[in-house]
Amino acid sequence: SQTIHQWPATLVQPVGSPLSLECTVEGTSNPNLYWYRQAAGRGLQLLFYSVGIGQISSEVPQNLSASRPQDRQFILSSKKLLLSDSGFYLCAWSNRGTQYFGPGTRLLVL
């Protein structure tokens, strides 16, 4: 069966520091991968999606970037965090329409 992992689970970072969140999927090949952000009490905002290695599409302009160095690995990065980057970051995968989410990373920027 397929599983999706995200780490770290929780992160507290100062403003201006870099960020790297990692997501890996097991049990499937060539999945579509997604990064979402969920602000407190709000809905999901799609940040990036990828249909293959090295292929990244950005949905919202921001100071975040994404990379897909391997088929089942998706990384969310920032060079300098802003206070507004705080939120719950969710990675998801799909290969036939249904998306399955990871456990999420809760990021607090102070």
Next chain:
Amino acid sequence: DAKTTQPPSMDCAEGRAANLPCNHSTISGNEYVYWYRQIHSQGPQYIIHGLKNNETNEMASLIITEDRKSSTLILPHATLRDTAVYYCIVRVAIKAADNKLTFGGGTRVLVKP
């Protein structure tokens, strides 16, 4: 993607069936009805989806009306662990870009002992 309307909240007694309604009167012929739930502080969990036939899996049943303008998610025997926000979504799933999920307000379900 078609817009959905769900009641903001509902209570359910433990052990009883929970029936969660969703209206999607502008649904198109090629749009599926998806249900997810989000337990506090966790990632959304896929429950079930359907196009026009009723569907059942180990978690729930999905009843879609014949005109497809509304649907009901049924949790047959609610437990305390089913307390969550339940989201009804209608969408076409073709390419990755079309796979973008947009969650509305959802229904906050509280299962009481």
